[in-house]
Each structure stands twice: as C-alpha cells, then as structure tokens.
Amino acid sequence: MSISEVYNGEPADIAAARRLAAELFSGLTRSGRPVSATVVADVHLVVSELVTNAVKHTRGLFGLDLRVADDVVEIMVWDTSEEPVAAMTPDPARVGRHGLEIVTALCGGFKVAATPKGKRITAQMALRPVA
Template sequence: MTTTHADATTVRSTTAVAGARESARTFLEGLRRPPVAPDAADTVVLVVSELVTNALRHGGGTCTLDLTAHPDTIEVAVHDASPQPPHVRTPDLHGSSGGFGWVMVNRLARATAVTSRTCGGKTVSAVLTR
C-alpha cells in the first residue's frame, strides 16, 4: 500500500481555511493512480474546510492538516492543541453560529475518529471514499 502525505500548518487568520482548502485541492490534483473523482474531491475539500475551521475556532488557534492517500480512501487528519473532542450541537437555523459541521462530517465520512495526542491536544480524522 502506498500512502502520500501532505502537511500544512495553519494559524488562525482571515485566509487560513481558504489556504487549507487550496492545499487539499493541490494534494488531490497530484494523485494520479487512481485519480480522485470530482465529487469525491469536493467532499474531501468540504471536510478539510470544516475540520480546519473547527480546530482554529475551538482548538487553540493553530492546527496541522495531514492528508493521506490510500488506494481506496483519503484520510483527512487535523491536529490541534485542545484536548476537548468535537461534539454535536443544536444547529442554529436562524443565526451564524453553525452547529451543522460535526454531523455533516460524520455523514460524509466512512469513519471518523478523535484521538488524544501524547504531546497534548487531539487529532480529529475522517476517512473518505476516493
């Protein structure tokens, strides 16, 4: 099994999440065998956006994005400094405070996991169909 990694460290800024999405697109475009289907690529980018946004908002202001390509899947892993796992919130249907993200990620992914890091913080990962 061959895996390819793309790492990007992101600091909270007005362009941080856009940069993470661009890193994901570049990573996916570089995969040739097998290539990633356009719908699957859009899903990966959406999950990257959500996990990075949550890490920056709730995880201490910095995070590291790690993308791994497996033969049939793409793993998105976001590492941050907070030990607090993501949790389901009641969606804000009339405001701008969100609440849809973790549910969405869990519905889009084959599997999700939250693991504590020995150096502190956590890793939130999602495995998506390639």
C-alpha cells in the same frame, strides 16, 4: 501519497487548507489516478469543516494531514485544544454548528484521539475514480 501543513490559527488558514487538498488531488491526477469531482468537492467540504473548527476553537497552531492509501483519503486535523469534540444532535432549526454532522454524513463518522498537547480528529472517505 500524503501532504501536510501546519497553520497559525488564522481565518485565512481555512482557504489555505482547501488549497492543500486541491494540491493533493492535482498530484493524484498527475500520477494517473484522477478522482471524481464529487469526491474532490466532498473532501474539500470535510477539510473546511474540520479546519474551521480548529480555527474557531483553538488558540495557536494546528495541522492538516491528508493521505491517500488503498483508495481511501484520510483527513486528519490536529490542534492544541483539549476541548472535547462531539457532533451535536441534528437540529434543522439551529443556525450553524453543523460541521461535525456534515463530516459524519460524508465520511460515516470520525475519530478523536487525545494527544500529549491537544487532540487529533480523523475522518476517511473512499475515493471513487473517474468513470
């Protein structure tokens, strides 16, 4: 199962991306694959962090692709910025800029790939079915 959307780069796109994630999980539930509330919340957080970065650091279009296969949800955000991406060293005194630290903590890391017109950031999270 997969779902995708392209956004204009507006702050409201962050909430729209979370709604897209909710739509994915609603589809999984309808197909008989309910997922734990913890996983749903964690995926929403990862989506929020990656999409927030796209809104803040990209001018113009970006996209979100969510895919479920083999009990893993793949969260992929592409944008048109060539600005490098890297998690900062953890610093509890820093205010803000913890998004990729959060993604790393929840997903065990992320991958960045250059594209002809920007980059693609991909993170994966294991799905845990409802017990």
